[in-house]
Amino acid sequence: DAGVIQSPRHEVTEMGQEVTLRCKPISGHDYLFWYRQTMMRGLELLIYFNNNVPIDDSGMPEDRFSAKMPNASFSTLKIQPSEPRDSAVYFCASSLVGTGGEQYFGPGTRLTVT
Amino acid sequence: RKEVEQDPGPFNVPEGATVAFNCTYSNSASQSFFWYRQDCRKEPKLLMSVYSSGNEDGRFTAQLNRASQYISLLIRDSKLSDSATYLCVVNGEPGQLTFGSGTQLTVLP
Numbered sequence: 170d171a172g173v174i175q176s177p178r179h180e181v182t183e184m185g186q187e188v189t190l191r192c193k194p195i196s197g198h199d200y201l202f203w204y205r206q207t208m209m210r211g212l213e214l215l216i217y218f219n220n221n222v223p224i225d226d227s228g229m230p231e232d233r234f235s236a237k238m239p240n241a242s243f244s245t246l247k248i249q250p251s252e253p254r255d256s257a258v259y260f261c262a263s264s265l266v267g268t269g270g271e272q273y274f275g276p277g278t279r280l281t282v283t
Numbered sequence: 284r285k286e287v288e289q290d291p292g293p294f295n296v297p298e299g300a301t302v303a304f305n306c307t308y309s310n311s312a313s314q315s316f317f318w319y320r321q322d323c324r325k326e327p328k329l330l331m332s333v334y335s336s337g338n339e340d341g342r343f344t345a346q347l348n349r350a351s352q353y354i355s356l357l358i359r360d361s362k363l364s365d366s367a368t369y370l371c372v373v374n375g376e377p378g379q380l381t382f383g384s385g386t387q388l389t390v391l392p
Contacts, residue, residue: 202380211384212327212370260326271317272380274326 171195173275175261181281187249190278193242194263202272203236203246204260212260218244251282286310287373289383297391300361304386306354306371315374316347318356320367321385327370330356361390 174193182188194201202217216226221238229236233252238244248255258279262272289306296302308316316333331338333345333354344357354371371383 204382212382214380214382270315271329271332274328276326 173261173263173273175259175275175278177278178276179279179281181283182251183283184252185250186282187247188251188255188280188282190246190248190259190261190280192244192246192261192275194244194261195273196242198263198265198273199241200264200266200272201238201244202262202264203244204262204274205257206260206277207257215246248280251280253282256280256282285384286381287371287383289371289386291384291386293387293389295389295391296361298361298363300390301357301359302361302388303358304356304369304371304388306356306373306383308352308354308371308373308381310373311349311352313352313373316345316354317372318343318345318354319370319372319382321370322367327382330369358388361388363390363392366390 173195176191199220203215204212205215206212213228215228216236217224218238234248236246258277260274260277262274264270264272287308294302318330319327320330321327331340331345333347335347337346342359346355358365366389368385368387370385373381
């Protein structure tokens with residue numbers, strides 16, 4: 170079975186550009202999570218969806234970040250405009266039972282903003 | 284105070300050694316607890332859930348102490364392949380899953 174799929178795996182962009190990260194959760198999973206990981210702050214939950222509906226976006230750092238889930242098999246995380254401090258690894262994860270159970274992580278997108 | 288605190292290490296131990304990690308959490312209402320493992324430049328993966336009664340999976344033992352609000356992970360007979368970062372994960376408020384910053388383990392030959 171395919172796991173969580175993320176694209177691109179690596180992204181290098183210039184400050185001010187728009188960045189779109191993509192995620193395909195495991196089929197049948199009804200929860201989807203976006204995380205960001207940096208050396209300084211560790212792994213942070215940005216937002217999560219249940220049945221395509223955003224439930225908690227309190228972790229989204231600011232208005233430059235937005236996330237959508239138009240259907241059960243696709244989600245995007247957009248940063249516009251990007252800044253160097255957005256450089257991090259962004260993980261998408263999915264699960265069957267929300268935050269009370271195992272989450273399956275994708276391989277991550279390593280974002281570098283210069 | 285951080286919601287979930289771990290000793291970052293690094294822990295450098297010889298093969299065959301026993302090593303223990305502790306993690307403390309601040310939210311007394313937390314209900315679910317996990318240990319995840321993250322290899323270098325890879326995604327986190329669930330190692331084991333932590334149950335109130337304690338649980339064991341082969342060489343790995345996890346324990347929960349609700350009164351003191353800490354979780355432990357014991358690894359016996361360490362293998363080179365156990366080298367990784369171990370993340371303590373706590374579910375607190377509904378929808379909030381908080382990861383510790385991780386404890387780095389290196390098992391030396």
